[in-house]
Amino acid sequence: MGPDKSPGPDGVTPRFLQQNWNVIGLDLVTKIRKIFHTGQIPQDWLKCNVVLIPKGPEPETPKEYRPISLGNVTYRLIMKIWAARLRPHMKYLISREQAAFLEGRNISDNVLLVKEVINSFNQKIFKQQGFMLKADIAKAFDKLEWNFIIQACRHVNIPEHLITMLTSAYSNTKIKILINGSGDGFIKPTRGLRQGCPMSPYIFILAMEMLSRIFHISMQNKVFQGLKLAATAPYLNHIMYADDLIVLGTADIGEIQRLKQIFKCFGGAGGLEVNPTKSKLWFTKACQEGTKEMVKTELQAQLANKDEKYLGAFVMSKGGAKRTANMLIDRMWEKFAGWKCAMLSHAGRLVLIKSVLTSLPVYYMSTERLPRGELNKMSSLIAKFFWGKIDRTRYLTFISWKSVCKPIEEGGLGVRELSQFGDALFLKNAWEMMRQGDKLWVQVCQAKYYPKIGFWRAKNTNGASSLWREVVKVRHRLQEDVTWELNNGGCVQALSQPWFANWEVQNDYNPRESVKKVSELLHPVTGLWNMEELQRLFGMEKATIIQAQIKPPDPTNDAQDSLIWHKSRTDKYSVKEGYRQLSLLEQQRIPTPRNIGVQWAVINGWKFIVPKVKLFLWRMLSGALPIANNLHRRITTISPLCQRCGQENEYEEHCFFFCPGSRRVWFQGQLGLRTHDQFLDIIQAFTQTTSLLDEDGIKLFSYTLWELWKGRNEVVMQHKRFDPTKITRAVNNWMRGDVLERQQSQDHQQLLKIPGYEVSKEDWQLVVDASWQQSGEAGMAYLLYELGNVSEWSFNYCAAHDPFHAEALAMLSGLKTIVHRVHENQGKKVDVFSDCQNLVLAVTEMNAEDIPSWKARPVVQELINLYKSCAKIIRVRYVKRDAVKPAHILANHARRAKQAKAGNATSCNLVLEMGIGLEIDKNFFEIT
Ligand SMILES: [Zn+2]
Numbered sequence: 001m002g003p004d005k006s007p008g009p010d011g012v013t014p015r016f017l018q019q020n021w022n023v024i025g026l027d028l029v030t031k032i033r034k035i036f037h038t039g040q041i042p043q044d045w046l047k048c049n050v051v052l053i054p055k056g057p058e059p060e061t062p063k064e065y066r067p068i069s070l071g072n073v074t075y076r077l078i079m080k081i082w083a084a085r086l087r088p089h090m091k092y093l094i095s096r097e098q099a100a101f102l103e104g105r106n107i108s109d110n111v112l113l114v115k116e117v118i119n120s121f122n123q124k125i126f127k128q129q130g131f132m133l134k135a136d137i138a139k140a141f142d143k144l145e146w147n148f149i150i151q152a153c154r155h156v157n158i159p160e161h162l163i164t165m166l167t168s169a170y171s172n173t174k175i176k177i178l179i180n181g182s183g184d185g186f187i188k189p190t191r192g193l194r195q196g197c198p199m200s201p202y203i204f205i206l207a208m209e210m211l212s213r214i215f216h217i218s219m220q221n222k223v224f225q226g227l228k229l230a231a232t233a234p235y236l237n238h239i240m241y242a243d244d245l246i247v248l249g250t251a252d253i254g255e256i257q258r259l260k261q262i263f264k265c266f267g268g269a270g271g272l273e274v275n276p277t278k279s280k281l282w283f284t285k286a287c288q289e290g291t292k293e294m295v296k297t298e299l300q301a302q303l304a305n306k307d308e309k310y311l312g313a314f315v316m317s318k319g320g321a322k323r324t325a326n327m328l329i330d331r332m333w334e335k336f337a338g339w340k341c342a343m344l345s346h347a348g349r350l351v352l353i354k355s356v357l358t359s360l361p362v363y364y365m366s367t368e369r370l371p372r373g374e375l376n377k378m379s380s381l382i383a384k385f386f387w388g389k390i391d392r393t394r395y396l397t398f399i400s401w402k403s404v405c406k407p408i409e410e411g412g413l414g415v416r417e418l419s420q421f422g423d424a425l426f427l428k429n430a431w432e433m434m435r436q437g438d439k440l441w442v443q444v445c446q447a448k449y450y451p452k453i454g455f456w457r458a459k460n461t462n463g464a465s466s467l468w469r470e471v472v473k474v475r476h477r478l479q480e481d482v483t484w485e486l487n488n489g490g491c492v493q494a495l496s497q498p499w500f501a502n503w504e505v506q507n508d509y510n511p512r513e514s515v516k517k518v519s520e521l522l523h524p525v526t527g528l529w530n531m532e533e534l535q536r537l538f539g540m541e542k543a544t545i546i547q548a549q550i551k552p553p554d555p556t557n558d559a560q561d562s563l564i565w566h567k568s569r570t571d572k573y574s575v576k577e578g579y580r581q582l583s584l585l586e587q588q589r590i591p592t593p594r595n596i597g598v599q600w601a602v603i604n605g606w607k608f609i610v611p612k613v614k615l616f617l618w619r620m621l622s623g624a625l626p627i628a629n630n631l632h633r634r635i636t637t638i639s640p641l642c643q644r645c646g647q648e649n650e651y652e653e654h655c656f657f658f659c660p661g662s663r664r665v666w667f668q669g670q671l672g673l674r675t676h677d678q679f680l681d682i683i684q685a686f687t688q689t690t691s692l693l694d695e696d697g698i699k700l701f702s703y704t705l706w707e708l709w710k711g712r713n714e715v716v717m718q719h720k721r722f723d724p725t726k727i728t729r730a731v732n733n734w735m736r737g738d739v740l741e742r743q744q745s746q747d748h749q750q751l752l753k754i755p756g757y758e759v760s761k762e763d764w765q766l767v768v769d770a771s772w773q774q775s776g777e778a779g780m781a782y783l784l785y786e787l788g789n790v791s792e793w794s795f796n797y798c799a800a801h802d803p804f805h806a807e808a809l810a811m812l813s814g815l816k817t818i819v820h821r822v823h824e825n826q827g828k829k830v831d832v833f834s835d836c837q838n839l840v841l842a843v844t845e846m847n848a849e850d851i852p853s854w855k856a857r858p859v860v861q862e863l864i865n866l867y868k869s870c871a872k873i874i875r876v877r878y879v880k881r882d883a884v885k886p887a888h889i890l891a892n893h894a895r896r897a898k899q900a901k902a903g904n905a906t907s908c909n910l911v912l913e914m915g916i917g918l919e920i921d922k923n924f925f926e927i928t
Contacts, residue, residue, distance in 0.1 A: 001073070001080070008072030009047040009176060017073060032078055039164030043172050045075045047186065048194070050177045069175070069195040076198060079169075082162070083198040093156045094205055095212040096440060100242035101201040105439075110241045111313045111367040112429070112467055113441040116448065117236070117248065118315055119465035120229040121284045129251040129287045130227045131295050134310060135263075136278035140243035141200075142192040144207055145271040146170050149193075152207045166203075169194075191271060201242075208240060211266045215247075224249060224258045233447035234440065241311055245274075251283065251291045256298045276300035280308055313367055321466065324364045325374030331360060332381055341385065346619070347611035349386050350413060357382050358416040365422040366429075369470045375419045382415075396634055398624045407580070408604050410587055411597040411622060413615075416579070420586060423474055424579035429467065430475045431573040434482060435563040436491070453514055454496025456505045477582075478573070479505075481566045489519030489553030492561045495537060499561075500546050509537070519555045528552050596621045599687050606702075608695050608738075613706045620652060620705065621683055627655050644715050644722050652682040655712060662708055664724040669731060671700050696735075703734040763829040764791075764822070768814040769887035770806035771895045778806035779895030781887045782814030784821075790886075792817070794902035795894035801855035807836040808859040810891065811843075815866050815874070822873050832876045833884060840878040843867050 003015035052065035099105040120126045153163050174186035193200040215238045218224035226237025227248045239246040249255050267273045279301035283292050306316050314320040389395035406412025449468050450458035460472050484492045484499040492499050494516045523530045534543035565573045628650035632640035642650035657675045666673040707730045714720040765785040772778045778800035784792040800806035842851050848860040
């Protein structure tokens, strides 16, 4: 559970339980166990707040509010546990006509099925007079009768003690409606499901399952049999997605009467009514007008028009794809209008592209192949948005959208390429057909398009649905990578399904043999391959290969044969992996102007660089920045000359490193880099340099590039003067922000954890630390924080006898400096932090005797004297090591480099970062 989810009436949040789990965890677990045994949930746990969230800006009636119910966390816990345990069993309890909330079933399964139905309805060869009704069930979730729910649970054999628990949960629930944060008295609901309860979706489909069972029985007893879309297809009389109900039947008065009876019977028991005015009807082509009228009047439903949607998707057979695409394009424009595009950075836009724009079409593309032209329109719209040109004008980019869509490790940004993603989604449909699962739409398609000759040999037929037409187009992409793995050999058709390497679609066999199973190719006595038969069917060569490579199946084995996709580790086709494979193939076709894949993958992994700067680095490295030289290549009338110095063409290397102003920035910056003259290209320059830097060095380097770019743009766009000092200052600000952030998080995480202690903004903090080596060399350092920022720092090196000695020296040097400053600033107090516990004890208890180092005794004595003289303004505190890390870095550096330095706020960051700079020497850059 998310720790910050809203609490219920008892006010307990998930975070409270999580953080205090060691105290209350065991009790809670025991209590919940008991509840599961007895089925009695304490009444207090069942109380529930309902808050009203306005749907629009100025709501006036209750209908304009959306009620959100907030149950107690403990109650949600119980139901979550139950839901998690029930989940794996649900698919055995619920008929396959229901697709909602179940593992392995998908909303698109229903859309595909309904489209196949409508496709058949429109065929002249479909001779039956049939109808399809899309029924609207009004407020199904809120109207379910509890008694009915309980009956439904009994019907699917939910254990009695759990049913008791459910009854107690429903009959004892009390709701308080909160208005402006407070409410008065509780309401007792009498029906409907608890909103926000993890079990509610399951309970709902269990209740709807009762309707399914009525339909099944009606089908078996031929009371309401439904329709068959092809000779070998299963009968269909209903399809469900949660409360979305589709009914199929013969347009016949008796059948309609019996359907009405079914609705009445279910409505009476469950409390759910079909809302006729919102229900829609489709008829088969063979249906006569009079019959249609009869059905319409009897069911009081409207005829579906061409725009009718099912589960949000257009389901008419002609032109649906184009309409879907146009609807998506309109939605994208709506999104753009809602976002302040001009205010977003490239990184912000990228997030929106990945999370919103490229996800919009996914649902629709899984049931419909959108026309290529429309997909291109969408892609170019997204591209425009990315490059910040969201109007209808032309614009200039330096890299193709296809390159942007490449995976990160190929140098792209990993944006979904829509047409390829559409292919990957459709391959999923092809895969489902290949593996012949028990999905209804797969069985219907099989009966309609390949009842005998098998999936691989079947061709496009006149009047086939768009699903089948597109699957025929894409299926070859999977052919090489799928094989059936034999277990009992009982479901694989020997001639029409791949089950050995180099299997090919054969067209020249006797159709009567197409149903022959692999298990029939075995010798009846030995159980080994029947070579004669193999040779007859596949020829000598292949028969030998089969005999050598394929283990004969065991027909007595219970395990079914399974289809394997070799490209995935899970053996099953997945859209994600399928898309990856497709884009890898595509890679070879996209020319790559610059190969930045390796480098970009590294940059992308830098958590310490802000996204907008990362994305700038990507643009710089991939040649997407509008610098003069790049512009000139596209539009020759633009001068390629650098506008800052006018001496050379502005290519990336010049812009960022060699233009005299840029050189100065590097030279005077914290890295103190001097740019070489002989040098390769921007990518190599970047790679080599950053490979020598540590985290902080990389930050300096990256932020300097970013600020250089901003400075350069001010010259070009606003005709300002190029000011290297301003850039250096801006980079320092970046770094200071970083140091501050780090320090704050440390302050908060480490310092604040000392019981009874809080960092006060008014007071000062002194952090001291030492670094010591066996050789007796030591470094020591302190940092003074005022108002949360470093105001003074110092590091020095010296000799020390042992680590304790070094720590004592460090604290002394810090205290000495501070004491007089504190005296000058009346009223200030200083907290001194050290990670040496013995030292803190010795000073605060004013005892120099029991210390681990006799050499340090005089130093500790001096510390004690100082402490005594100003005990009112100095507090010495022990903190964990992480809290003194900045001082530790400085002390380490002082020891290793044998250096001493001191300074104030402005130079602080420089010092903190310098551990890095000194370790780089010759290479592409020189350190001065
Ligand atoms: Zn220049």
